[in-house]
Amino acid sequence: MSKTGHMKLMLDQAAVRRARALSARVGEPIVRLAQEHTTVSVERATLRLGGITGADPEGTPWVNRLLDVVRADVGLEHGVSLPVWHALLRGEAEDLTTLAQKAAAGSVRFQVPEGREATRARTAARKQVGAGLRRIAARRRERERLVKRWGDPEQKPWIYLIVATGDIYEDMPQAQAAAREGADIIAVIRSTGQSLLDYVPEGPTREGFAGTYATQENFRLMRAALDETSREVGRYIRLTNYASGLCMPEIATLAGLERLDMMLNDSMYGILFRDINPVRTFVDQRFSRQVHARAGIVINTGEDNYLTTADAMDAAHTVTVSQLLNEHFAKEAGLADWQLGLGHAFEIDPDVPDSFRLELAHAMLARQLFPDAPLKWMPPTRHMTGDVFRGYLLNAFFNLAGAMTDQGILLVGMMTEAVVTPWLSDRDLALQNVRYVLNAAGGLHEDFRPPPDGFIAQRANQVLSESLELLEQILDHERGLLDAIADGTFGLMRRPADGGRGLEGVAERSPTYFNPASELLEAP
Amino acid sequence: MSKTGHMKLMLDQAAVRRARALSARVGEPIVRLAQEHTTVSVERATLRLGGITGADPEGTPWVNRLLDVVRADVGLEHGVSLPVWHALLRGEAEDLTTLAQKAAAGSVRFQVPEGREATRARTAARKQVGAGLRRIAARRRERERLVKRWGDPEQKPWIYLIVATGDIYEDMPQAQAAAREGADIIAVIRSTGQSLLDYVPEGPTREGFAGTYATQENFRLMRAALDETSREVGRYIRLTNYASGLCMPEIATLAGLERLDMMLNDSMYGILFRDINPVRTFVDQRFSRQVHARAGIVINTGEDNYLTTADAMDAAHTVTVSQLLNEHFAKEAGLADWQLGLGHAFEIDPDVPDSFRLELAHAMLARQLFPDAPLKWMPPTRHMTGDVFRGYLLNAFFNLAGAMTDQGILLVGMMTEAVVTPWLSDRDLALQNVRYVLNAAGGLHEDFRPPPDGFIAQRANQVLSESLELLEQILDHERGLLDAIADGTFGLMRRPADGGRGLEGVAERSPTYFNPASELLEAP
Amino acid sequence: MTTATGAAGAGRVVRPYGDTTGDGMVQMSFTLPVPYGGAHSKVAEGAAQQLAHKMGMDPAMVVHAKAMGPDFTFFVVYGRVHHLVELDKVQVVERDYPLLSPKEANLAIRKLLRRRMVVVGACIGTDAHTVGIDAILNIKGFAGEKGLEYYREVRVVNMGAQVSVPQLVARTQQEKADAVLISQVVTQRDAHLLNTREMSAAFREAYPAADRPVLVVGGPRFDEGMTAELGVDRIFARGTTPADVASYLVHALALRRHRHAGAPGPARSAMEEVALR
Amino acid sequence: MTTATGAAGAGRVVRPYGDTTGDGMVQMSFTLPVPYGGAHSKVAEGAAQQLAHKMGMDPAMVVHAKAMGPDFTFFVVYGRVHHLVELDKVQVVERDYPLLSPKEANLAIRKLLRRRMVVVGACIGTDAHTVGIDAILNIKGFAGEKGLEYYREVRVVNMGAQVSVPQLVARTQQEKADAVLISQVVTQRDAHLLNTREMSAAFREAYPAADRPVLVVGGPRFDEGMTAELGVDRIFARGTTPADVASYLVHALALRRHRHAGAPGPARSAMEEVALR
Numbered sequence A, B: 001m002s003k004t005g006h007m008k009l010m011l012d013q014a015a016v017r018r019a020r021a022l023s024a025r026v027g028e029p030i031v032r033l034a035q036e037h038t039t040v041s042v043e044r045a046t047l048r049l050g051g052i053t054g055a056d057p058e059g060t061p062w063v064n065r066l067l068d069v070v071r072a073d074v075g076l077e078h079g080v081s082l083p084v085w086h087a088l089l090r091g092e093a094e095d096l097t098t099l100a101q102k103a104a105a106g107s108v109r110f111q112v113p114e115g116r117e118a119t120r121a122r123t124a125a126r127k128q129v130g131a132g133l134r135r136i137a138a139r140r141r142e143r144e145r146l147v148k149r150w151g152d153p154e155q156k157p158w159i160y161l162i163v164a165t166g167d168i169y170e171d172m173p174q175a176q177a178a179a180r181e182g183a184d185i186i187a188v189i190r191s192t193g194q195s196l197l198d199y200v201p202e203g204p205t206r207e208g209f210a211g212t213y214a215t216q217e218n219f220r221l222m223r224a225a226l227d228e229t230s231r232e233v234g235r236y237i238r239l240t241n242y243a244s245g246l247c248m249p250e251i252a253t254l255a256g257l258e259r260l261d262m263m264l265n266d267s268m269y270g271i272l273f274r275d276i277n278p279v280r281t282f283v284d285q286r287f288s289r290q291v292h293a294r295a296g297i298v299i300n301t302g303e304d305n306y307l308t309t310a311d312a313m314d315a316a317h318t319v320t321v322s323q324l325l326n327e328h329f330a331k332e333a334g335l336a337d338w339q340l341g342l343g344h345a346f347e348i349d350p351d352v353p354d355s356f357r358l359e360l361a362h363a364m365l366a367r368q369l370f371p372d373a374p375l376k377w378m379p380p381t382r383h384m385t386g387d388v389f390r391g392y393l394l395n396a397f398f399n400l401a402g403a404m405t406d407q408g409i410l411l412v413g414m415m416t417e418a419v420v421t422p423w424l425s426d427r428d429l430a431l432q433n434v435r436y437v438l439n440a441a442g443g444l445h446e447d448f449r450p451p452p453d454g455f456i457a458q459r460a461n462q463v464l465s466e467s468l469e470l471l472e473q474i475l476d477h478e479r480g481l482l483d484a485i486a487d488g489t490f491g492l493m494r495r496p497a498d499g500g501r502g503l504e505g506v507a508e509r510s511p512t513y514f515n516p517a518s519e520l521l522e523a524p
Numbered sequence C, D: 001m002t003t004a005t006g007a008a009g010a011g012r013v014v015r016p017y018g019d020t021t022g023d024g025m026v027q028m029s030f031t032l033p034v035p036y037g038g039a040h041s042k043v044a045e046g047a048a049q050q051l052a053h054k055m056g057m058d059p060a061m062v063v064h065a066k067a068m069g070p071d072f073t074f075f076v077v078y079g080r081v082h083h084l085v086e087l088d089k090v091q092v093v094e095r096d097y098p099l100l101s102p103k104e105a106n107l108a109i110r111k112l113l114r115r116r117m118v119v120v121g122a123c124i125g126t127d128a129h130t131v132g133i134d135a136i137l138n139i140k141g142f143a144g145e146k147g148l149e150y151y152r153e154v155r156v157v158n159m160g161a162q163v164s165v166p167q168l169v170a171r172t173q174q175e176k177a178d179a180v181l182i183s184q185v186v187t188q189r190d191a192h193l194l195n196t197r198e199m200s201a202a203f204r205e206a207y208p209a210a211d212r213p214v215l216v217v218g219g220p221r222f223d224e225g226m227t228a229e230l231g232v233d234r235i236f237a238r239g240t241t242p243a244d245v246a247s248y249l250v251h252a253l254a255l256r257r258h259r260h261a262g263a264p265g266p267a268r269s270a271m272e273e274v275a276l277r
């Protein structure tokens, strides 16, 4: 498939092999950490797979109310499934939602069953949660059918556009308009506050700031709107949201249930940019990725973000290291290469001499390091200014770099990046920009043959070797990656392992810990 | 020097040789035509070299008044020099300007001297006109000195900007501002009406429409302003005007005298786009180019214009043919390769698939066909619309093509092309665009290696072979190029040899024809 | 010509749309002759904001300011305008005649004139942009429509570029033309308006009012509502096609014929009768 | 804070400049919720022109119009505005205090407080854009200037992102802070204004007026003239540097000290005395 197949492989292949070996060594203790803990959100996601829905009159989801009671009664360390299905088997309620309502009213007490009771609870839980996972698998097959019917985008890279009004009812027509004008993927970005909420809001919402809340109903509404437009334009339009923040596992689950197609899902973004506790994040991460693997969802990682706070030249190798780690964690969680929308970005200061060629070097490094991943190429943001003409120009060169280096997913940049969340006309102009570049110069990669010892190849290998050094440094730390994160290695953000939000929602698994979802998801 | 030296030569070299041979055959009868005729403007240019200046109270230059009287008395076919210097030697006046005033007042009658009187008149004319040519040579040496002192632009291509207010006193500060922001060359475009005036206006002017009159005083003022700025910025800023229209030879002469550095000067532009008589044009052309050769002025030819009326794909080969003819005529007139700013343009419909790569093919064809000429690369105009954002984008790709194919002179495009003559801010934004492209991607030519059998090479060779066919077709016409021009070969304009303006100013040279300027200019 | 109001949205009021209905957001850029940098910057930005406020923007965000040399500053401003666009008060020059195919137009001309219609075209003044007028006149045409030369019942005299007004009038008289089509593309210092006024004045002088040929002017930057000010019968702007013009000419000649004949009733129906029978 | 008028051009009046002094030319783009294409086009362009006229543009040339789906049209308009920019009426928030070097600021603080100045910084609400506040606070600084952490006499407590107002107030009290610096970058639906108002109200509630710490807010899209409306002491926008802020804080504290002491005379000179001796 690769258009760049004929480009001479620029990278030192021994270094590539070594990079993967080192990443595995860095990743291993983190995976172990994830296996040894659970979180409130992992448990709630499990209950959601079991079928719980809805919220109390104040808007608190029943799943939160239920979990809080269970946790108060028996703690989190055994998982909620044993006590919850035990209660159901005891006849406390006929379904999870009713159970939650009763529990919230104080009329149910939970306990951890043992022996045969435990076995029966396990069986019941497995069955009910398994049904949830099967619903996710069914949505995946549905997607496959629709893609076959309506078709994939004609061109590479796929065109990815953001909507961000804060109001799902304004978002829908804007998303449909964008799709008609050529968008292949629509991402609904989230309201600023959502990632720190330890619950998933319910229902359709119109009240976001600079983004729209991720709710199951918003997912459903937007997927339906895009199905309508897919049919109309004869192309399956993909929908993206964010499995990120304190409710990552639950949102991943809802995404699977509502046939979302891609999810932002990075192993370190929440730690670095939302100050979420590292352990919480790694545990939630692994579960959410296992769900994505089942759902056939493509993840988008967030390395682009590092370059909004750190310099794109100085920190280029941190992007590569993070991509390698994201790859390691993703594969361990069961994701396939085609599901790895590894992120990187066009963020070199445009005043740096040869900045465009350096961007090409970085983009080709990623391309050649991850030949089978649909890399996600992010537009300039940091060096965008109120000069919208210049912004339009930078975006064009970003688009060109994307086309020349065979990126899989092109997040289309807006000329108003430094001013406002995108206007309707910004998206339209941005799409014209992309279309011109792909149509006029999309084939330029055929003529683009950086000499194997030239400027571009040299830069790519330099970043690769700096990445090896960094991986080695990380291994030199006592607690490996956790210490490196605490040190400000990524995005210049310092995040100690015992700091950040959401730590109170983490528990070390007890020997009797049981989670039917995890069990089923671990099975190959 | 060529940055594209390492690009594999794409062109069929036998075809290249054949193209030059055919062009010589097409050009030869035209050169003969030019040698056998004179025009009012050639004669007036000669008198200007002799030192005549100024205008009557109505603004008609004394040189026109003098010529008209001489012509009325003895006709044009012998040239004006014999009768004029004969009159001076007779003591009718002490200098040419006074002679013109007396002639205009009706107090001098002219006759064509013979024998010794003719010989004396010839000697006097040669001396006086020779002094004029020596002044031009001195200005050339002055330029060479100043370039050495202040330096040439650092980058290639040189950046060429237009000013067009119509008022020399608004033009000067705008030109200086543009130079400070990075322009290497300033062109003052001309008022819409000037090319059809059969005289050169006098003095500083503030009254042009969409351009400023070309006058000796305006030349002087602008050259002085740019000298001031050159000193300030430590870079010799070149000045361009138009040796074009009915007064081409005179304007070339004034340009030489006022140390202009480049002149628009095309062998067919006046015919095609101003409906000036073909014979008049070819005669004036040859003389003006001989002057430019002496003055060390770089000419800019006008092939870009064809693509504003004809389609850039269909007519690509007419551009190549015209470049070959312009080259032939220029060299015959004594211009060196470094003086040949052969024109071409980025005018392919942006909706054509692969349009950018096709532009690269055309640009590389010109580059490889004329390896030592400082090609002049013109921006999109025809497909520019009121969508200024799109315009800014197209200009960026134009700039990129210029950088990738080693063009010598980059005429910077304005986003308001379809709207207004350039605003101050348009130039500033356009310069930012160029600077970004050259700084970020100027080195991309190193990585640009179109395969020798690929899309780009194929297109270049196709245009070359269509050019050969067209040259052969031209030779098949009874009157060669003249008939081809009458047929609408170039720019779809049909211009018969006996039509157009200014034919009344042409005369076949008599056997006694004498012109000291031509004589001196023919001498190698 | 009728100056119609936008029927589409009678009574409807709209506002600019950024990303939400009614938000009123617009983008603007301009240069002010004020310095920027150091102590000057705040005054310069304040000046830009003042202008935006006077234009009805509030809030107005000066999102970009850049010195261009020592005396000028370029600004980009975003903000909310509070004006309402009243769709029922929009002034447009609507086509008040039926659009004819070449065949219909030919038929109508034959019935109306019993001879070919003669049309003289030119770029007048110093304007040499012929592509626009050629698009209307030449067989090749524009936007897939053939030009007037293709119409069997139209005789086209295309005088080309940089035609002076006296030349144009003389040729019009000589050809006994029914209509004169002139093009003006250069607009700097209002060249197009000056030239058009000069032209229409010359025709008023050269012809008795009743015999004057139909005067049509076109070019990308004309305001189609300015016919009275410019003394012409019709103005065509950006995107005109040959059929627009041919249909108009048939209409205009039918109208005159009708008036000459002193026939009663609305002119429009007369023309339609002729054209469509 | 003084709201000064542009001293630079007292009495001077300017206009936008396209290519000639006084031509008044500007560029504009916007979307209207009207359809474009076919019969709709003229009404849409007329609507755009109406808006431009209401904004004071005449002539207004609609040079580009493009349908965006069935319900919206994007326009580019060029034209002449007739408003004058009166430079002597430009409202700007001028720096009404001397700009101090870190050394001068440290000296002044020592003299004023006889202890270190305590500054609490945060991004409040759900805003997580810390780059701006970090540019002011962190040693690394901004535009070549070191941030407040570099000032020996300033103790910085940087609370980071997404800090709630109650957390902020509590920490301010706990640290006995002299000044609170908050940052707001997200402006959609006026988030920055809502959050700032909430914050200043909370401080008014938590402190007696005389003891309230100096409240400073910053972010790229603030209007520096809105202090009164937002209930803060000072607003900093785009391009602020740490020295601007440090100098202001010294000034503000000197002013308070002065008022507390009941000393007579203009506050400014008192502060300058302290700062510059």
Ligand code: B12
Pocket: B189, B190, B191, B192, B193, B210, B211, B273, B305, B308, B309, B381, B382, B383, B384, B385, B416, B417, B418, B419, B420, B421, B422, C126, C127, C128, C129, C130, C131, C132, C133, C135, C136, C142, C181, C182, C183, C184, C185, C186, C187, C188, C216, C217, C218, C219, C220, C221, C236, C237, C238, C239, C240, C241, C245
């Ligand atoms: C092609 C072109 C040229 C060609 C013209 C070739 C030719 N034979 O026509 C050449 C290269 C020679 C040229 C030269 C110049 N040009 Co020129 N040119 C253009 C260009 C790129 C396109 C114009 C065009 O062909 N449009 C396509 C046609 C089909 O559109 P149109 O003219 O609008 O016509 C349509 C309608 O308006 C209408 N219409 C037009 N006329 C008529 C008449 C009638 C009766 C009717 C019914 C309808 C009608 O119907 C047409 C079809 O829909 C424009 C920039 C641009 N992208 O628009 C600059 C432009 C028009 N040129 C410009 C200038 C300044 C010049 C020069 C004066 C520069 C100089 N000083 O040297 C010269 C000199 C020309 C002169 N003396 O007039 C300016 C005008 C600025 C202004 N607003 O005043 C422009 C806008 C470029 C710029 N921004 O500087 N130009």
Ligand code: B12
Pocket: A189, A190, A191, A192, A193, A210, A211, A273, A305, A308, A309, A381, A382, A383, A384, A385, A416, A417, A418, A419, A420, A421, A422, D126, D127, D128, D129, D130, D131, D132, D133, D135, D136, D142, D181, D182, D183, D184, D185, D186, D187, D188, D216, D217, D218, D219, D220, D221, D236, D237, D238, D239, D240, D241, D245
């Ligand atoms: C970097 C960045 C991010 C980073 C932030 C990393 C971090 N730790 O800060 C990341 C990637 C995490 C991010 C995320 C988001 N971002 Co963001 N981001 C940007 C970006 C690219 C640059 C901002 C920046 O760092 N500027 C550089 C600093 C130095 O400038 P500054 O903040 O203006 O600060 C200066 C002055 O304003 C002043 N100042 C600022 N604060 C203070 C405080 C005080 C006390 C003082 C005295 C002075 C002062 O001094 C500073 C130095 O001069 C802008 C786009 C752009 N190019 O501007 C978008 C932008 C700000 N982001 C935006 C959005 C919408 C988001 C998201 C909400 C999107 C989403 N829904 O997911 C998320 C969520 C963030 C959240 N919850 O708030 C929008 C805001 C739109 C609006 N006007 O409302 C922007 C404009 C992009 C866009 N057009 O959509 N973003």
Ligand SMILES: Cc1ncc(COP(=O)(O)O)c(C=O)c1O
Pocket: A190, A191, A192, A194, A195, A242, A244, A245, A264, A265, A266, A269, A274, A300, A301, A302, A305
């Ligand atoms: C990887 C990743 N996750 C999540 C987000 C969104 O942030 P939040 O989780 O606060 O909505 C982003 C922002 O672009 C991102 O890049």
Ligand SMILES: Cc1ncc(COP(=O)(O)O)c(C=O)c1O
Pocket: B190, B191, B192, B194, B195, B242, B244, B245, B264, B265, B266, B269, B274, B300, B301, B302, B305
């Ligand atoms: C080669 C050439 N000569 C002359 C001109 C200018 O026209 P005029 O001679 O009418 O000023 C142009 C216009 O761009 C041109 O390209």
